[in-house]
Amino acid sequence: MGAKAGSVLGNLIGSAATSVTGQRPDSPLSTKALTTTILNHVRLGRLAKAVSILFSSAVPFPFSVYAHLFRICASNKAIVEARKLESHLVTFTPNPPVFLLNRAIESYGKCNCLEDARELFDEMPTRDGGSWNAMITAYSRNGRAEDALGLFSKMNAEGLFASEVTFASVLGSCGDVLELWLSRQVHGLVLKYGFVGNVILESSLVDVYGKCGMMSDARTMFDGIESPNDVSWNVIVRRYLEAGDGNEAVNVEEDEVVSSTLISMYAKCGDLESARRIFYLPCSKNLISYTCMVSAYALSGRMTEARELFDEMPERTVISWNVMLAGYTRFFEWDKALDFVILMRKRTKDIDHVTLGLILNMCAAIPDLELGKQVHGYAYRHGFYSNLFVGNALLDMYGKCGNLIRARIWFYEMSHLRDKVSWNALLTSYARHGLSEEAMVIFWKMLGETKPSKFTFGTLLAACANIFALALGKQIHAFMIRNGYDIDIVISGALVDMYSKCRCIVYAMKVFNKADSKDVILFNSMILGCSHNGMGGKAVELFETMEKEGIKPDHVTFQAVLRACISDGRVELGRQYFELISNRYCLMPQLEHYDSMIELYGQRFVNDHGPHQFREPCKHPRNLNDWCFPFYSEALEFVHNLDTIRFCRKQLLRYERTESLLCFLNGCVHKGAKSCCWLGADEKLFLYIFKMQRRQE
């Protein structure tokens, strides 16, 4: 039965689609099937095909089909299809509902075909508010401000209510033709119809007053907005700028408040030049604009300029001090931050919760537990301990300084006010110090009190990676997907890391490929993952992709590719990468890179000579090569200081090469004696050499 019914349906669809006089045109079944076909075409982006099927079927379709198709026509600017649609609708539906005709007007408007829209509007047997709204919006969007405003007046005369969208359109048109008088009337209507608190309309009003040159009205309007959004800010800033450019005497310089607002807005948008321009206008310097400007410099990392300006301030508040300190901490200038705190203590008695938070961040970063404890005491004595921000900063400080006991105690002491940041901070402390299992226990407790955030999961995934808890890691991943958590670039990195550490490199790759944006850190995690899973070739490939995408590798990237070279025994490639570090990317090779090179050459020696074969050192060495085996002369190039020597020693001990070790150490002494005194301090090393020599004799 099913198969037969299917073929009958197929015939029906075929005939209905090709002939206007199809069989049983009023059959609900055939309309339903046709609808499905039409919607399928729409879904595949074939709008013209969908409309032609509809057009050749002499049956009325459900309203929702027309509504849907009109929407698509509007967004695709498909005027031909829109006209066909309207004609089909009015032909086969005796009394088409007003709302569908309104949709048609909207579509014509979006297709910039105002004549079609107006024709339909005029011919409609009945019109509702939506028809007027659609027509007015169509005029307004197409730059026909006069027509839009004319129709709006008529609409009000007929006692119809304009919608939010219409008001926005009308206000836009008022701005286009600088209709201040009408704008004020519209303002009245906005209030009358209860649109108070509508950010979009209120911002539009700010805009239109600004355009009409009524900056004081714009300002009053703006101040009345309860929670201004980006658009509101953009509008007021743009209007003030225009006003300021056109007529300097009237604005900006007179209003200190505005100049401060502008400076801080520009600072937040990263436009330092504009901020400066406002600040250096005559009469705009005051305590607050100074602070804003210092903050603008500090936010963009220009700490020297920030400090110069800060030093020339005639007076300062605690906020001025704080913005300066925040700049130092934001850009990790801990020494300067510490000096600044000391200076601050000398110069002012003003310290508030923000200052304490910043100082605690500094203590956590240096790290300085003792100073942190002093801050704790200060906070206690001055009544800041019940401030959540200070409390969390304290918790973070104890955690980062490695004092988990105090972190835990403080966490319980602040139980009456703690939030999810507190939980995350505690969790992080445990995970960071390798206490991954304990971190998991804390997580389960956390669930009883608060909802986990993506920070929680980031931390947990790292903990899973540490203890190779693949099953739990997968559960967290699945939980995040199921509950719609954003798998952002950081979480992707944590997942890649967790999966590759758990030897689940295929999953790691999947996560990596799915990430919609990639930065150097994510690439690093993936490259490192490949290196650790014996996929050196893939790691090298990723490095090349990264270069192609214009992402600049950092020192971790090079560590990762060098590791790949080690795992694949690709000495020459490793050497090339090492040279890229300084030649192409202007980075300073770090200790770890030297270590990797030593390891790479060490491996080659083992490969070339077998584990237990080595040449006798020269009896009377004249140069470095005489001193050393092939490996050591090459590896020695990468010997930079005591740490690399220690690393070499470790490597040689690992391969149980006592004689080589002695020879190598001699080589180091030789090199050191010739060039610089970097060996000087390590008495232990010398003692070791002497001991070894004695044992040889």
Added chain:
DNA sequence: CTAGGGTTAG
């Protein structure tokens, strides 16, 4: 009226 602060991944 207008200015400042936090937790996450190699």
